[in-house]
Amino acid sequence: MNEGIPKRLDDTDPVKICTSCESQCCKLGGAVATENEYRAIVETGNPDYFEKVTDGVYQMKWIEPEGRCPYLEDNLCTIYSVRPLGCRMFPVVHVQGIGPHLVRCELSYHLTSATIIERALLLSSRPEEVADAVLDHRKRASCKFERRLSRFDINYIEIEK
Secondary structure (H helix, E strand, O other), X not given: OOOOOOOOOOOOOHHHHHHOOOOHHHHOOOOEEEHHHHHHHHHOOOOOOEEEEEOOEEEEOOEOOOOXXXXXXXXXXXXXXXXXXXXXXXXXXXXXXXXXXXXXOHHHHHOOHHHHHHHHHHHHXXXXXXXXXXXXXXXXXXXXXXXXXOOOEEEEOOOOO
């Protein structure tokens, strides 16, 4: 998948890789969190920037107009150790109704095919009710999200089941 694609940065430090694009993935709009992810974030003393979508599903409130994650400071994640699954799996994203996709950001050039497939499988295993609840909730912001995501080149990931 990424074989033969030249890496643009020689550095393998994820922080340097992710901040090289000024953390654009953290400016896509509110992340989704399950009950356990939400609790892990707020119980470690972080401010609560979430709204409850339905039982067990939370949507992070983004900071307008740029759609920045409220936990992003100086292009660094302040909840890195407890960030939600969707954040941990980036640049692999699960597009509702279509499946896993690879966003071509700087980090994607440093991931092995095995890592990409592993992340896609983890995202695909998330309960549909989580994605469905957030999808319904996000409809009002879908145009903004699509515009923000269009900053990246995105490719579908084939997964053998």
